[in-house]
Amino acid sequence: MVLSAADRAAVRALWRKLGSNVGIYATEALERTFTAFPTTKTYFAHFDLSPGSAQVKAHGNKVADALTTAVAHMDDLPGALSALSDLHAHQLRVDPINFKFLGHCLLVTLARHYPGDFGPAMHASLDKFLSHVISALASSYG
Amino acid sequence: MVHLTAEEKSAVTALWSKVKVDEVGGEALGRLLVVYPWTQRFFDSFGDLSSPNAIMSNPKVKAHGKKVLNSFSDGLKNLDNLKGTFAKLSELHCDQLHVDPENFKLLGNVLVCVLARHFGKEFTPQVQGAFQKVVTGVANALAHKYH
Numbered sequence: 001m002v003l004s005a006a007d008r009a010a011v012r013a014l015w016r017k018l019g020s021n022v023g024i025y026a027t028e029a030l031e032r033t034f035t036a037f038p039t040t041k042t043y044f045a046h047f048d049l050s051p052g053s054a055q056v057k058a059h060g061n062k063v064a065d066a067l068t069t070a071v072a073h074m075d076d077l078p079g080a081l082s083a084l085s086d087l088h089a090h091q092l093r094v095d096p097i098n099f100k101f102l103g104h105c106l107l108v109t110l111a112r113h114y115p116g117d118f119g120p121a122m123h124a125s126l127d128k129f130l131s132h133v134i135s136a137l138a139s140s141y142g
Numbered sequence: 143m144v145h146l147t148a149e150e151k152s153a154v155t156a157l158w159s160k161v162k163v164d165e166v167g168g169e170a171l172g173r174l175l176v177v178y179p180w181t182q183r184f185f186d187s188f189g190d191l192s193s194p195n196a197i198m199s200n201p202k203v204k205a206h207g208k209k210v211l212n213s214f215s216d217g218l219k220n221l222d223n224l225k226g227t228f229a230k231l232s233e234l235h236c237d238q239l240h241v242d243p244e245n246f247k248l249l250g251n252v253l254v255c256v257l258a259r260h261f262g263k264e265f266t267p268q269v270q271g272a273f274q275k276v277v278t279g280v281a282n283a284l285a286h287k288y289h
Binding site: 028031032034035036037104105107108109111112113115118119120121123124127 | 172173176177194197198251254255256258259260261262263265267268270271274
């Protein structure tokens with residue numbers, strides 16, 4: 001499942017379209033993750049998780065920045081995300097299954113907001129990209 | 143058994159009543175084959191699956207998608223007894239079709255994406271949450287008779 005040139009181009013094009021809204025969508029993806037996969041909340045017991053929470057929004061922005069970094073470094077995701085991988089593995093100690101839940105909810109968020117852009121080929125490219133991000137994030141584990 | 147609150151049940155029923163089962167079925171199955179190409183292994187007899195366009199317009203994919211989603215609809219009418227409802231289909235998928243149950247989870251999540259795309263704003267996090275419970279329940283019921 002290598003990221004082809006077409007996959008990268010598709011992801012970059014969509015990211016350009018998202019523009020400054022990446023934070024909004026990442027926040028929505030987080031909200032969806034907490035609602036649809038309640039076990040993920042166990043990592044955020046110290047957060048206010050009520051709708052519109054400023055903490056969730058701030059975290060959404062962090063996730064957005066990391067994803068934007070990933071989009072800019074698709075040829076070296078493990079390198080670009082190595083610090084984040086260390087953080088999640090050794091400090092936060094998040095079980096990597098949870099990255100998949102967030103990845104899925106990101107896809108759902110993008111499908112909801114960009115139905116016209118979310119054709120099957122784009123869906124496939126995004127899914128591949130997120131799989132690679134997740135893989136890079138999990139690389140420091142064990 | 144799937145545990146939906148009364149609110150979740152009515153949200154799921156309300157949204158599903160607006161779903162064009164024929165179209166959504168074909169779209170979900172098509173996307174499964176595009177996004178997770180190894181799933182094509184079960185559909186050698188379906189003809190041209192050589193590109194996303196070929197897959198999405200393939201009449202056998204559409205017909206089978208419709209079949210799958212009609213089954214899913216049955217599940218939605220029997221949320222209190224998914225294992226019973228899908229017992230025969232579970233045996234079929236294990237004994238005759240030899241389908242890895244992991245694929246049911248993949249299809250469930252693709253269906254959620256398709257619903258999000260069709261319903262937009264209406265597909266709130268709460269509605270998504272309810273549907274995630276349903277697709278997990280159906281996937282588990284379909285895997286239940288495996289041995």
